[in-house]
Amino acid sequence: MTGTGSPFDRPGAEDLVTAVRDELAELVDRLSGRDRWLVRIAANALSIAGRELEFGPAMTIAHRDRLAELGMADDVEMVDAIRSGAFDDQLAEVGTALWATTLDKLRVANPNYIDESGD
Amino acid sequence: MTDDSEFVAELRDLLIDAFGATTVVDLHRLSAGASRETWSFDAKADGITHQLVLQRQRHGAVAGINAVAEAQLLRHARAEGIAAPEVIAAGLDHALLGSSFLVARRVPGESIPRRVLRDPEFEGARSRFVDDAAQQLAAIHRLDPTHHHGSLRHVADELELQRTLHESFADPHPVFDLVLRWLDLHRPVHRPDTVLHGDFRMGNLLFDSNGITAVLDWELAGIGQPGLDLGWLASRSWRFGGPGELAGIASVPEFLAAYGAAGGTPFDEHELQWWRALATLRWGNICRMMVEDHLSGRTRSVELATIGRRVAEVEYDLFMTVPEVRQ
Numbered sequence: 001m002t003g004t005g006s007p008f009d010r011p012g013a014e015d016l017v018t019a020v021r022d023e024l025a026e027l028v029d030r031l032s033g034r035d036r037w038l039v040r041i042a043a044n045a046l047s048i049a050g051r052e053l054e055f056g057p058a059m060t061i062a063h064r065d066r067l068a069e070l071g072m073a074d075d076v077e078m079v080d081a082i083r084s085g086a087f088d089d090q091l092a093e094v095g096t097a098l099w100a101t102t103l104d105k106l107r108v109a110n111p112n113y114i115d116e117s118g119d
Numbered sequence: 120m121t122d123d124s125e126f127v128a129e130l131r132d133l134l135i136d137a138f139g140a141t142t143v144v145d146l147h148r149l150s151a152g153a154s155r156e157t158w159s160f161d162a163k164a165d166g167i168t169h170q171l172v173l174q175r176q177r178h179g180a181v182a183g184i185n186a187v188a189e190a191q192l193l194r195h196a197r198a199e200g201i202a203a204p205e206v207i208a209a210g211l212d213h214a215l216l217g218s219s220f221l222v223a224r225r226v227p228g229e230s231i232p233r234r235v236l237r238d239p240e241f242e243g244a245r246s247r248f249v250d251d252a253a254q255q256l257a258a259i260h261r262l263d264p265t266h267h268h269g270s271l272r273h274v275a276d277e278l279e280l281q282r283t284l285h286e287s288f289a290d291p292h293p294v295f296d297l298v299l300r301w302l303d304l305h306r307p308v309h310r311p312d313t314v315l316h317g318d319f320r321m322g323n324l325l326f327d328s329n330g331i332t333a334v335l336d337w338e339l340a341g342i343g344q345p346g347l348d349l350g351w352l353a354s355r356s357w358r359f360g361g362p363g364e365l366a367g368i369a370s371v372p373e374f375l376a377a378y379g380a381a382g383g384t385p386f387d388e389h390e391l392q393w394w395r396a397l398a399t400l401r402w403g404n405i406c407r408m409m410v411e412d413h414l415s416g417r418t419r420s421v422e423l424a425t426i427g428r429r430v431a432e433v434e435y436d437l438f439m440t441v442p443e444v445r446q
Contacts, residue, residue, distance in 0.1 A: 038421070045425050075291035082296040091301060095445035098294050099438050105431035113432050116360055117439070 014053040021046035051108045059104040066097040129215045130160070130173065133208045133222060138164040155183075155338070156217075159225060170225040171207060175217035183317075183338030185211055186221040188270035192314070192340055193223070195266055201258045202333050228325030228332040232359035235326050236367045247330040249369045252319075253377035255334055256352065260313040260345045260383055267314060267342060274315065274343030278302055278397060284404045288411070294434040298400055301444050307390045313345045320357040321366050345384055349375075350394025355436040356402040371395075396440045403433035 006012070011019070024043035031039055064074075070093070072078045078094075081087055087094050106113055127143045134141050141162040149157045149172070158173040174186070184192075190209035197203045204223035211219050235241045244251075264271075274280070278299070285295050317339030325333040351357075353365045353374065361367020365374050371388050379385045410427035412418040438445060 041422050041425060045421050048425065048428055075293055078293040079291040079296045082293060082300050085300070088300065088304065091297060091444050092446045094293075095297055095438070098297060098434075099445045102294060102431060102434040102438060106435055109428035109431040113435065117355070117358075117435070 014050060017046050017053060018050045021050055048109055051111075055104070055108060059101075059108070062104065063101045066100060070094060070097060126215055129213070130222075131162075133210070133216070134162050134164075134169075137207045138162060138167075138169060140164060141169070169207075171222055172204075172225050173216075174221045174223075176219040178218045184271060184340055186219040187211055188267070189337050189340070190221055191270060192262075192267060192337060195262060196259060196334075196337075199258055199262060201255055201262075202331055203337070204333055204335065226325055226333040228327050230322060230325050230335070232321035232357075232361075232367065235321065236359055236361040240328050241326055243328050244326045244330045245368055248366065249374055249377045250381075251331040252324070252352070252366070253374060253383070254381045255324075255331060256316070256319055256348060257378050257381035257383035259316050259319070259334075260348070262314040264312060264314050264342045271314070272341040273312075274341045274347060277343065277347055277401070278306075281397065281401050281404055284408075285400070288404075288407050292403075292430070292434075294437060295400060295403065297444055298396055298437045298441060301441055302393060302397060302400075305393055307346065307393045310344055310346065310384050312342050313384075315341045315343050315345070315348050317341055317348070317351075319348050319352050320354075321359055322357070344394075346386065346391065346394035347398070349378070349386060349391055350396075350398035351401075353391060353395050354398040354402060355395070355440060356399055356433065392440065396437060399433060399436050399440055403430055403437070406430050406433060 021043050024039050024046065028036055028040050028043065067074065067078055070078070070081075070087075072081060082094065103114075123146070127146065130143050130146075131141055134143075141164040144161050144163065146158060146160040149159050155174060155176050158175070160171055160173065162169045162171055176186070183189075186209040190206045193203045193206045197205060204226060207222040207224065209221040210216070213220060229235055229238075229241070235244065282299055285292070285299065316334065316337060318336050319334070323334070323336040324331050325335060353371055355364065358364070358367040363369045365371050371391060375386050375388065375391060406426050406429050409423050413420055413423035413427070
């Protein structure tokens with residue numbers, strides 16, 4: 001997130017996270033047993049964090065825009081409206097908006113999941 | 120467990136009724152969950168070696184049914200021809216052995232889903248899976264529940280349980296609410312309550328090359344709607360990368376046909392869809408509970424933390440299970 005307006009020196013958070021992730025990914029090959037497993041999980045966690053730093057800001061705006069089209073300010077309002085039954089006649093409309101957000105979340109959390117699912 | 124010899128002495132005492140005096144050897148821990156531990160050991164008596172496992176619950180840990188209720192259920196299941204482990208001893212409130220403990224015979228077999236789903240060795244087991252698993256589950260659901268009233272929990276309304284759990288979390292998850300709403304509006308017919316295994320899925324079934332050798336992990340057993348077990352087994356969360364929609368192996372219709380043929384309640388795919396959605400939502404709530412352990416500081420762990428991000432997979436699976444809730 002370095003760039004115009006940011007007081008921080010380079011490299012930015014995204015680069016730091018990605019650099020550590022890449023080093024851990026190399027380290028995995030030299031480890032075995034529980035250490036290997038722990039470092040692999042750590043590398044995966046940083047992969048998620050790196051993707052969130054990269055795509056998160058745009059995805060957050062896109063999610064807010066989808067909620068706004070349904071007249072909702074945020075997830076709390078959305079949740080309350082669904083629970084009240086206000087959207088019972090338009091569940092599929094709400095679901096279509098939320099589905100787009102779920103796909104975005106999956107692109108950050110585990111982009112391979114869709115392919116692995118064979119859908 | 121600071122003093123091994125004292126612990127072993129208690130174990131030997133526990134086995135006297137079954138085997139008389141024994142020598143306990145090769146005691147080692149197989150796994151440790153948040154509340155339960157599993158140990159493997161051999162007991163030698165009169166030239167015979169008994170291969171055994173001990174499951175113990177730590178003091179203060181509350182999870183699932185107690186070992187005495189579990190032993191009663193396992194013995195009942197075994198008597199009815201179900202591949203439940205053979206119980207040797209069980210008890211409660213022991214200073215060294217734990218608040219709840221059970222010794223059973225070790226059953227050989229493979230439980231790791233990715234191996235069962237991929238290794239050539241298990242090709243025969245995979246081809247028999249539908250009939251094997253359907254027979255086991257149908258036989259569990261045919262057990263007379265009146266034997267276990269009072270000792271097994273009664274799951275009166277799993278949807279309300281999961282809603283309460285969902286609403287107890289601080290973070291909003293609209294997809295969960297959307298699916299809960301759909302579940303509210305599409306409740307299936309009420310079937311006669313049956314004994315439930317509670318966690319019947321890949322990972323809790325043991326296989327050799329010919330098929331299922333044991334049904335393990337009965338601590339979530341209860342009495343309730345058979346759709347709970349069926350939906351859990353058929354949830355997309357338990358495919359472990361396998362190609363089949365049910366357990367990574369089978370199609371839902373072929374499993375339901377085998378389950379019905381084995382004496383289970385006839386379910387159609389439409390009715391099961393509701394239970395699959397509820398089961399997937401339940402898995403999502405379990406993931407969120409694990410994350411709470413990390414976030415609250417009870418158990419700081421990168422593994423638990425990343426499980427929180429698996430909720431996105433659960434949402435994806437919910438949408439794939441209930442395509443009606445999107446256009």
